[in-house]
Amino acid sequence: MKPKIVVVEDDQPILDLMDILLKKLGYDPVLIPNGLDALTYVRIEPPALILLDIMMSPLSGWEFLDRLRTEYNQREIPVILFTASPVGAERMAELHDPKLGILQKPVTFDELKTTLQQFLA
Amino acid sequence: MERQITLREHRFSHTDIVRFTVIASFTLSSILITAIALSRNIGTLYSQLLYFPILYAAYFYPRRGIILAGLCGIVYECLVYFSLFPDMFALLSATGQAVLFICVALAVAYFTNKIRISEARYRSIFENSLMGVILFDKNSFTIQLANQQVAEMLGHTTEELGQMTFSDLFFSRDFQRQFFERVGSGEDIRNFETCFATKTKEPHWVNLSWSRIDDTVVSCAVIDINAEKLARQVAADSLTQYRQVTENSPTGMVITEHTRIQFANPAFSSFSGYEPAECTGRDLADSVLDQDRERFMTFAGRWNAATPVPDRAEFRFATKSGEIRRAVLYFTPITRNNKPAGLINIIDNTEWEEYREQVEQTKERRREMMRAVAHELRTPLQPIMGYLNLLLHDPHSFGVTDETRQILDRCTKSVDQERQIINQMLEVSVVEGEVISLDYSVFSVLGMVNAVIASGGYAIKAEIVIDIPPNLTFEADRQKLSYVINALVANGVTYSKPPKKIWITYRGSSALPFHRLAIQDNGIGITEAQLDKIFKPENDGSAGSLGHSTGEPGLSLAIGKKYVQIHGGYISVDSILNIGSTFTIHIPKKRLDQGDRHET
Structure with a gap:
């Protein structure tokens, strides 16, 4: 069975791209364009990994992460912040979360592949 | 006796x-x-x-x-x-x-x-009285008798006094006149302060009380108040001096005993909003804003030390009208009336602080904007880059011909260049606005330079001549220095004339406190006017079209300069038009301690 990856991203062109790329890399992508729906989904069907955009509304990536980790107590699911914002790395370092990674947009095919392999190993 | x-x-x-x-x-x-x-x-x-x-x-x-x-x-x-x-x-x-x-x-x-x-x-x-006693005639004022105390006080002998009149004793006509006025009232007088003249014609302050013994003789008690009077006068004089010195000073000045104001100049008066008369006797601590008072008391507590030392601190003050002002207090210990006191200069920096805050806010807004812009620019790049990668990753399954592949390759390079530009733009906003920490390590210089040349693929673009001792090491931030070398080599490659040639040479000597690493090209050179601009982030590249053809944007030099500066070093440039340029990186041999870092 292919590992399921939830992509939380409010930018439709990127969602479309990730769909193709993840499939190409041999994963089962689930595309969810807003954080609240994603939380509900993740709670019912925990995926192998979450690719998470940060700048979203109504629920930002940070809020999503916080609720996922504390409210739903899902500490084992790896989350990769998938962001174009330059402050992501700093804040990520402050969280000291071993299951948290970052991919700076725009990401190359190879970078994506390596990072996913690393977290799903 | x-x-x-x-x-x-x-x-x-x-x-x-x-x-x-x-x-x-x-x-x-x-x-x-x-x-x-x-x-x-x-x-x-x-x-x-x-x-x-x-x-x-x-x-x-x-x-x-x-x-x-x-x-x-x-x-x-x-x-x-x-x-x-x-x-x-x-x-x-x-x-x-x-x-x-x-x-x-x-x-x-x-x-x-x-x-x-x-x-x-x-x-x-x-x-034997400690008081001076003089008996004199009520009408003629001739001194009939004066005791030893009076004689000693004024430096005469009792005999000499016996030949004088009472009115001869006064220091000036004014004092004499005051005395006659009081005597004329006919009453017994107590505590009449006046000034006698000593034998050497020095003023000597005394307190007189007199009463009539009988119809002709008046007995007068003379108390010596000279020392006390002089002390008071000195105090008054020093206060006058302070006043003269501080009157026109734009700086608020107060003299305090502990924290109580003994004297305040007009500048302090206008700073605090209190009239000069209101200032005297006030507690300086009362003017300090509540939130700062505890800190102020600690600061003021040091004034009472056995040997207080000059000190400074910044506090917020509330003026009489309730306005909040910021000021730096400079405390200097002084002695006043033989008692320890403090001379406090109060420099109002409210406006400066406001201005500084505004500048900070502007800077912060600019950084925020740059981040937002970066975010907006990066997001649409993702699909472009993603799809290009996808096509190139598996060209055959998408039916991509070799010619199309070459075109797509060029597109990928452009997108990658765009990505780097955005990253550098962000880097500039960060290096300009924030403190960058250096990640020090000891590494081989030759190894680092070789790695830079290899990753940039410069050996294909130009002939690279490296002259660095193989055992040479730097203690620095390897990643940041790699960035600097990469920027300079890329710049050199861009401006070299065919046949392109770059020399990377170590020019340190044991006598110098700096390592010197020179990167020389045989390029078009840089004019004086361009020299000023190439290291500035505002440089749009027009000054020599930096980076346009190679994908190394001009921002990299500005960032590189900053990185070298935070190591405590600098980059120097020697250039001759149409012969070539030499960029020399100067890195201190001794690692900088925190706080030693300075802007150059």
Whole structure:
């Protein structure tokens, strides 16, 4: 069975791209364009990994992460912040979360592949 | 005192001899005359003569006077017995006379003693008092008597004072006039402060109280207040001096004892909003904003140390109208009236702080905007890059021909370049606005340079000549220095003329505190005007079209410069037009400590 990856991203062109790329890399992508729906989904069907955009509304990536980790107590699911914002790395370092990674947009095919392999190993 | 006693004893013994001689001769002659008078029967001179020595002796020596009276009585009795016996009446009268001698002597001795005691009492007060006492004539103001205290106070002798008038004592006519006015009122005066002149014509402050002893004599008590008055005057003078010095100062200045204001200049008055008169006596701590008061008290607590040292700190103050102002306090310990005090300069930096905050806010807004812009620019790049990668990753399954592949390759390079530009733009906003920490390590310089050349693929683009000792190491942030070298090599490659050639040479020497790494090209060179611009982030590349053709944007030099600066080093440039340029990186051999870092 292919590992399921939830992509939380409010930018439709990127969602479309990730769909193709993840499939190409041999994963089962689930595309969810807003954080609240994603939380509900993740709670019912925990995926192998979450690719998470940060700048979203109504629920930002940070809020999503916080609720996922504390409210739903899902500490084992790896989350990769998938962001174009330059402050992501700093804040990520402050969280000291071993299951948290970052991919700076725009990401190359190879970078994506390596990072996913690393977290799903 | 001892000398006086000796002197007095000497005088007394001298007069004692004189008096003894007088009394003895009087007594003997009186007895002789009485004896002759009795033998010749001259009744009128019987006994009266003997009163002279008895009165004289009793007056000066009461006890001896009585004894003398007794002796005289006995001698007289004997003489009368010898001459008039057996006249019973005469004998009785003579006995009565003898008793009378003793009674007179007793009376004289008693009263003289009384007078002497009271005189001694006044004398002791007059001579031994710590106060000066002057007796002067109410009408002529001639000094009748002045005690030692007054004499010492003014440097005269008591005799000299006796020849002066009271009005001569005053230091100036003004003081004399004030005195006459008070005396003219006819009342007894207490605590009249005035100034006397000493013998050497120096002013000497005194406090006078006088009262009339009788119709002509006035007794005046003189208290020395000179020292106190001078001290007060010095205090007043120093206050005047402070006033003169601080009057026109734009800086607020206060003099405090502990935190209580003793003096405040007009600048402080306008800073605090309180009138100068209101400032004096106020507690400086009351003006400090509540939130800062505890910190202020700690600061002020150090003023009371045994040896306080100059100190400074910044606080917020509330003015009288409630406005909040910021100021830096500079404390300097001083001594005032022999007491420790503080001179506090208060520099109002409210406007400066506001300005600084505004600048900070502007900078912060700019950074925020850059981040937002970066985010907006990166997001649409993702699909482009993603799809290009996808096509190139598996060209055959998408039916991509080799020609299309080449085109897509170029597109990928452009997108990647775009990505780098955005990253560098962000980097500039970060290096400009934030403190960058360096990740120090010791590494091989040659290894680092080789890695940069390899990753940039520069060996294909130009001939690279590296002359670096293989065992040379730097202690620096490897990643940041790699960035700098990459930027400079890329720049060199861009501007070299074919056949392109780049020299990377280590030029350190053990005598220099800096490692020097030179990157030289055989390029077009840089003009003086361009030199100023190439390291500035505002550089749009037009100054020599930096980076346009190779994908190394001009921003990289600005970032590189910053990275070298935070290591405590600098980059120098030597350039000759159409011959080439040499960029030299100077990195301190000794690692910078935190806080040593400075902007250059």
